[in-house]
Amino acid sequence: MQRIIRSLLIVFMTLGLASCSLFSGDEEVVRKPKPLTEFKPDVELEKVWSKSIGEGDEGRYERLVPSISGDVIYAADAQGHVVALNRxxxxxxxxxxxxxxxxxxxxxDYGMLLLGTLDGHVIALKEEDGSELWQARVSSEVISSPQTNGxxxxxxxIDDTITALDAQTGKELWHQENLQPALTLRGSSTPRMEGEAVFVGLSNGEAKAFRITDGGPLWNSRVAIPEGSSxxxxxxxxxxxxxxVGNNLFMVSFQGNAAAxxxxxxxxxxxxxxSSYKSIAEGFxxxxxxxxxxxxxSLDQRSGAVSWRQDKLEYRLLTAPATYSSYLAVGDLxxxxHLLSQVDGGIAGRFKVGSSAIKAPPVVSGDFLYVLSADGTLTALRQKST
Structure with missing residues (x-):
């Protein structure tokens, strides 16, 4: 029952951002997406190619983010279709x-493709031809991207259990369970591996670090403190x-804080x-x-001071940003x-990929900007030459 409530909550929250608040009565606040306005673009994008990957996200809110290795881009749909394309x-x-x-x-990474499934499997494929290397069962659904150091x-x-597997065989090496609050957003953070440690963010607002070799705890810290009566x-x-970035670890929580x-x-x-549940980008x-x-x-990395805030795309269900040249790229519902200036947040460019929403953050490689729409269409964009 608890899992059903969690699943419904993120759906209601997302719909609430697009139409109205979660709460009814005198304090109900209508949250309609802000209409787009005309502007003179500083930069223009053009479509290089477009390809259907499959059925898309099927109306769910999984983070089906493509991944690039060398000259190949890999993408998947919610039904389990995986494709490798020349990028x-x-x-x-x-x-x-x-x-x-x-x-x-x-x-x-490291010649492998790693995917998580809704029935609690981690699957490893060969980058070269998609043949299966191994599969392993973990504690529950996997809605984040597995990570590897080779x-x-x-x-x-999704239950905030951290599991380490042998990259060659898929055999479990260790796992760490973490207590969850009674109510959480659907999904989980993606771990970050660096040196001999793995860093994770949890549903209770805590950040933790573990030794990669044996899962031993290194430290835990609190990014946000739960407040309120409900x-x-x-x-x-x-x-x-x-x-x-350097020796600093940056995290952000829903209804909480961004922290270094x-x-x-x-x-x-x-x-x-x-308050955010989407990934952080960095630059300049x-x-x-x-x-x-x-x-x-835009927050200063050293102090957290806000440099600028762009509100002209309010309630348009923007994706996490991706840095693209001197711009930020975000997709919308x-x-x-949309391309925003990294300097002042001004809207510098806009391109309509299609009629389907964009939920996964854009992926950048060189001059290319890749966008996966909710209907399963992967589009490669590039800045128009002047």
């Missing part, structure tokens, strides 16, 4: 249908993958009130975040890709 031409290299529904995006695969399942008000989930932590000790260096000494009202903000 410059879109030409199909191979395609495979798995027997499992895919929950999170692909990770392509020797160990680490995955965070379980809904006390939700402070960390769903975004931690970001590492010392990577080695977990000490909080600064904290800024901000700044952090870029999309909050739950679809405001895009109507199939638009």
């Amino acid at each position: 410059e031409t879109g030409k199909e290299i191979w395609k495979k249908s798995l027997k499992f529904p895919i929950g999170g995006g692909i990770t392509a 020797s160990v695969v680490v995955v965070q399942s 379980e809904l008000e006390r939700m402070v989930d960390i769903k975004a993958q931690p970001l590492i 932590l010392d990577m080695y000790s977990g000490r909080v260096l600064w904290s800024r009130e901000l 000494g700044s952090l870029y975040l999309t909050d739950d009202s679809s405001y895009v903000s 109507e199939g638009y890709v």
